[in-house]
Amino acid sequence: KRRIGVMTSGGDAPGMNGAVRAVVRMAIYRGCEAYAVYEGYEGLVQGGDLIKEMKWDDVRGYLSRGGTLIGTARCMAFMERWGRLKAAKNMIKRGIDALIICGGDGSLTGADRFRAEWPSLIRELVDTKELTPEEIEPFKHLNIVGLVGSIDNDMSGTDATIGCYSSLERICSAVDDVFDTASSHQRGFVIEVMGRHCGWLALMAAIATGADYVFIPERPPSTGWEDEMCGIISKHRSRGKRRSIVIIAEGAHDVELNKITAYQVKELLNKKLKLDTRVTILGHIQRGGQACFYDRWLSTLQGVEAVNAVLDATPETPTPVITIRENKIERSDLMETVALTKSVTAAIQAKDFDKAMQLRDVEFKE
Ligand code: F6P
Numbered sequence: 001k002r003r004i005g006v007m008t009s010g011g012d013a014p015g016m017n018g019a020v021r022a023v024v025r026m027a028i029y030r031g032c033e034a035y036a037v038y039e040g041y042e043g044l045v046q047g048g049d050l051i052k053e054m055k056w057d058d059v060r061g062y063l064s065r066g067g068t069l070i071g072t073a074r075c076m077a078f079m080e081r082w083g084r085l086k087a088a089k090n091m092i093k094r095g096i097d098a099l100i101i102c103g104g105d106g107s108l109t110g111a112d113r114f115r116a117e118w119p120s121l122i123r124e125l126v127d128t129k130e131l132t133p134e135e136i137e138p139f140k141h142l143n144i145v146g147l148v149g150s151i152d153n154d155m156s157g158t159d160a161t162i163g164c165y166s167s168l169e170r171i172c173s174a175v176d177d178v179f180d181t182a183s184s185h186q187r188g189f190v191i192e193v194m195g196r197h198c199g200w201l202a203l204m205a206a207i208a209t210g211a212d213y214v215f216i217p218e219r220p221p222s223t224g225w226e227d228e229m230c231g232i233i234s235k236h237r238s239r240g241k242r243r244s245i246v247i248i249a250e251g252a253h254d255v256e257l258n259k260i261t262a263y264q265v266k267e268l269l270n271k272k273l274k275l276d277t278r279v280t281i282l283g284h285i286q287r288g289g290q291a292c293f294y295d296r297w298l299s300t301l302q303g304v305e306a307v308n309a310v311l312d313a314t315p316e317t318p319t320p321v322i323t324i325r326e327n328k329i330e331r332s333d334l335m336e337t338v339a340l341t342k343s344v345t346a347a348i349q350a351k352d353f354d355k356a357m358q359l360r361d362v363e364f365k366e
Pocket of ligand 1: 151
């Protein structure tokens, strides 16, 4: 029987458990054995109890749970060749030759590198007598399939990453709550949301909550934004708004790439508009909690597709990543997708914000 490993890596995201459940059950359904690798790459390097066979019932109740029940970790050892050698040995000893990884672009890039290195890793394991030629014989190729799990929705080539809609839901609900207290006191609030270098969460939340102003990294405000923002907020106030809400992405900056902070914006509103203003940094509350319907659905369909992709793969198939485009679950080339994602960050660094917006996709079009 084929043995397929499943792992979650990088920051947890709602829906990762749904993906693990779908992979385990689809693997069993397709006549394979499923193994969960606990604590991300750490589990692969350490092996032992951190690699555990999963039966159908072991993932019962996973769909509605937040975080990742099989754990995740930032693993320094896997960055080093000795760590990857240990990981390869652990996999071969357990008979696992395919890995489905749910994580962000960094975690998935690491996986692709592991696959590229695999032949030299197993050769070294034989040369150093860690494994015999007979032991490595059935494991000449490593199969990797990526699932994009991240609240940031920062991966190009896919309309949604597993977790982003659950996070957005929580942000909107938190902003609604802030609205109540802000209106009561006629205050201003600057609310910082996550997203790393991506403004998707901030922009979507601003649209969905009717915020007064939003800062995102891909479209920094032009020089003189201070006056523009204050002008807009004053106008809204003169129309009878009792509260002012500014949403700021944690990666926000100005056109010169100088960071814009929530506290800086608060000071401005306090001083220029004499607006009693508070800062709310939503933090990890955006990441925990139950997966919404969409993420349960997406992770299930993508987990199923990931197992099918493993079973279809040949040694020549480039590492696939499972994406969703225009509501269709698809397989894309992982490294092409990662390269596209990196080009957005590069465009921002080069201050080519039009290109950054264009590369980010349809939702950001003005
Ligand atoms: O990538 C997900 C994310 O939550 C980002 O939005 C945020 O910048 C980062 O992870 C926070 O990471 P940590 O939990 O390690 O502080």
